[in-house]
Amino acid sequence: MKEFVLEELELATENFSVTKVIGKGSHGVVYKGILNGQSVAIKKQSLGLQMLKDNSKLEKEAQILSLLRRNSCFIDLLGISHDSFNNKILVTEFMSNGNLHDALHLSSKFLMWPKRVEIALQVARAVRFLHQSKPSIVHRDIKSSNILLDANWNAKLADFGLSIRLNSDQELNIPAGTIGYLDPDYTTPSKLSTKIDIFSYGVVLLELISGRKVIDVDRSPASVVEWAIPLIDRGQRIKVCDERVQLPRYMEDTVEQLLSLASRCVLPRENLRPSMDEIVDILDNFVVVRFSSLMSNCLWDVILNMRRRKILCVTKCKATDKVTCSGADHNRGSVRGGDNLSNGTLLQVGEILADIKLK
Template identity: 60%
Template sequence: MKEFDLQELEVATDSFSSSRIVGKGSHGSVYGGVLKDGNHVAVKKQSLGLQKLRDNTKLENEARILSSLPPHPSLINLLGISHDPFGNRILVTEYMPNGTLHEILHLSASPLPWSKRVEFAIQIAKGVRFIHESDPSIVHRDIKSANVLVDKNWNAKLADFGLAIRLNNKDELNLPAGTIGYLDPSYTTPSKLSTKIDVFSYGVLLLELISSRKVIDVLESPASIVEWALPLIERGRMTEVLDKRVRLPRYMGGTIKQLLRMAARCLSPTECLRPSMGEIVANLEGSIVRPVRLPLSINFIGDIILKILRRKTFKFGGTKRKEMAPITCADHDMRSCDCSKKMSKGTLLVREILADFTLK
């Protein structure tokens, strides 16, 4: 592992100036900096409270876990380490300019589009699957939106491995740890440690990602996102869980419902009924429906419609008709939306033209 010179990091961060802080946690502060070679980095330094207690175990643990893993596109990349004058560990990681998923969901004025939410869900799941399938398995123990960082290309990466632990480590004092709201309520003793506690936390994160509601919100009733969302999912009222600020495209409805069903499985109080992260990744990737855009001319679309109209009877919206019915696209009335403009530009989806037609 590369050893960075402390002086270089001090220059890069203006002597760890408070103006350079890009993130804070219970274990330390993260400073944005530019190295002498021009590379942007994030420098994680122990919090003042832990410095006074001379407790550097969390950063030591994070460095040990990350350095033992090969690079993975869904995990934060550890570039190297350094030490302060007292011997405390300092971590240097890649810089993630788009901040945390928590900030994006709860502080940004622009809500995430549904396609990006699904992409994030899969990327995070792949990161957790990777550490669970390492040898020996690693349990993160603190999966939450604040520990998911987003890079310049808008890819999500799992970060903050201060509480992570290997399942075969019998020498560590594995006291339950995590964040209230995300923490598996059945994880009450060291013997309960398993990869399934990460699965529970991931299920909570899925609900947060889909609803944009805070995991614990004392202004809501119930305050817990789990207690609020699970009954709605179980009753089939899934649309009430969705972030109302963003219109859900029709073709994505099935995918989002599948994410909510998966969240419910992850949150099962019976640990053995929760899926593995491998199953979660396969399920979510298999549920994706992407619109296929074809270069359609007006004449081509007209030919399709004429062929339909030549039939003596046809179904439109589930009802047999013999007369021409008002034609609508999948989401709008053709007489009032701009679909006709899309047709002329050749960008209208086939599904938008024929979504409601069912030939006899």
């Protein structure tokens, strides 16, 4: 792994200027920097941990990210450095579209439904990879602000300062996480399991679909889980959906499936929660395959009907002894013609094509 000289990072961030800060957390402060003409993210220990002389969080994050290098599900660790007190500094790829929390709650542009589904699947694949590691890695802090978005709005999981490998050392770690996303049943070290991440993922799903903050003291109930789950249980799932973005008809079944999955993830009894393997299978087999099939069928209907109209036009031209027929004649369809697409199919195609844009 590349070792950067501290002076390089100071130059890249204008001596860690506050104007270069792009993120803050309990474990570190993240700065945007330019190294060799490339934008990077530089994570330095938080002031609180500096005062406690606790460098374990960034040490652990560097260790785990080094194991996950070159995996598209996670941010890429480009190298490390050390400050004047020998505290670890991380240099990672720069994610130009920030984090999911800001995209949902602070941006004036809203994520469209197909992109939200894609993000749900990308995060699920990342967590599955952690859980399938030997030994399994429990992230312990899955939340929207730790899900970063690259230039193409692809989601990558970040911030592994609280992560733990399921081995004999787990008894030494006290429960940790973020209120709202944290499994209420995770109260003692012995309760540590991969199902903690499943609960947090379920909360992220509810946040992603509703556009509502996980904890919002201006609402009642304040918790997105306590608000959404009763609605889902009563079959009022449409009321959970983000009202700022119209839900296309072709996405209704998909979003309902996601809400059903979210409700299972946050079940109080962890043994009833699905595994991340099952979650990815559901998203792959139902959500992605169904959406791709629907889109293909709708567009294939367009092609077939366009060809049918063209053949019909040519036949009519021959029957009336016309020598030529313009392309406009071929492609023009009468609104009264029985060979035209149905209004429903046209509407679905229009909705799908309109949602191709990421935001």
